[in-house]
Amino acid sequence: MKISKLYIPTLGRSNNQITFDNLPKFLQDKTILVVQPHEKDLYNNYPIMVLPEDWIGISRTRKYIIDNAGNNIFGMMDDDIKLKRRFSESPTKRPLTEDDWKEFYDMTVEWLQNDVSFVGIRRGNLPPCGKDWIENGETIVATFYNGSKLPDTNELNWNHDLLSEDVNLHIQLLLKGHKNRVWSKYGYVGDWAQDGGCQEGPNKRTVDLMNKSHEKLIEMYPAFVKWKTKDGVQISSKQKFTGYKMIKCYYSNAAKYSGRGVLPI
Numbered sequence: 001m002k003i004s005k006l007y008i009p010t011l012g013r014s015n016n017q018i019t020f021d022n023l024p025k026f027l028q029d030k031t032i033l034v035v036q037p038h039e040k041d042l043y044n045n046y047p048i049m050v051l052p053e054d055w056i057g058i059s060r061t062r063k064y065i066i067d068n069a070g071n072n073i074f075g076m077m078d079d080d081i082k083l084k085r086r087f088s089e090s091p092t093k094r095p096l097t098e099d100d101w102k103e104f105y106d107m108t109v110e111w112l113q114n115d116v117s118f119v120g121i122r123r124g125n126l127p128p129c130g131k132d133w134i135e136n137g138e139t140i141v142a143t144f145y146n147g148s149k150l151p152d153t154n155e156l157n158w159n160h161d162l163l164s165e166d167v168n169l170h171i172q173l174l175l176k177g178h179k180n181r182v183w184s185k186y187g188y189v190g191d192w193a194q195d196g197g198c199q200e201g202p203n204k205r206t207v208d209l210m211n212k213s214h215e216k217l218i219e220m221y222p223a224f225v226k227w228k229t230k231d232g233v234q235i236s237s238k239q240k241f242t243g244y245k246m247i248k249c250y251y252s253n254a255a256k257y258s259g260r261g262v263l264p265i
Contacts, residue, residue: 224257
């Protein structure tokens with residue numbers, strides 16, 4: 001099997017398509033931008049798939065893509081990131097070479113065929129972890145799936161009107177027994193909360209909506225999502241979106257708990 005499609009949902013960034021433009025040609029040939037109807041004429045130089053309605057929202061878009069991909073191996077990446085080659089004992093990062101891209105592609109496909117249901121890419125701003133990959137970790141922004149292993153999307157709780165859609169989806173998959181593997185040899189980099197994307201539309205990112213989304217995650221997965229604290233004090237952002245309350249997710253614990261039925265409190 002090979003990766004059939006790489007989907008890039010995009011909104012408000014027709015003149016700043018970072019992700020697609022930084023992919024190697026062999027992956028660009030598999031890549032399609034997922035656009036809203038009101039922007040379908042802005043991407044004449046790109047292959048596109050048009051969503052069924054305007055302002056469908058990122059969670060509904062995720063579901064639409066998974067349904068469209070069917071039983072194939074496929075990926076989803078945000079439209080504002082680049083991949084970098086990392087080093088296990090150093091914060092140094094560099095662009096991927098042709099050999100890097102080949103290893104990344106071949107190993108991701110091999111893992112999805114044989115070992116796991118989904119594969120992610122670690123945040124490039126995190127410290128080195130001394131490994132080329134980790135098991136059952138965080139994957140947001142850029143994830144690859146084996147559609148033949150995934151549950152029916154109607155069996156999942158999507159919380160379409162909230163944010164943190166990747167956290168919600170991937171904790172559910174881990175709890176259902178779908179393991180993941182996350183690249184640390186390769187990391188993604190990009191500026192968070194740029195213009196466009198989740199900064200637009202009726203469910204655009206605000207401090208209030210982010211906090212509501214985090215509260216809902218803690219309510220749904222109390223043993224695996226908790227408020228982030230230091231010395232007993234809750235941590236809130238002091239940079240972009242000052243005041244939103246941060247969370248800590250225990251993905252590996254969710255994977256260990258899978259199949260036990262009722263969630264722990």
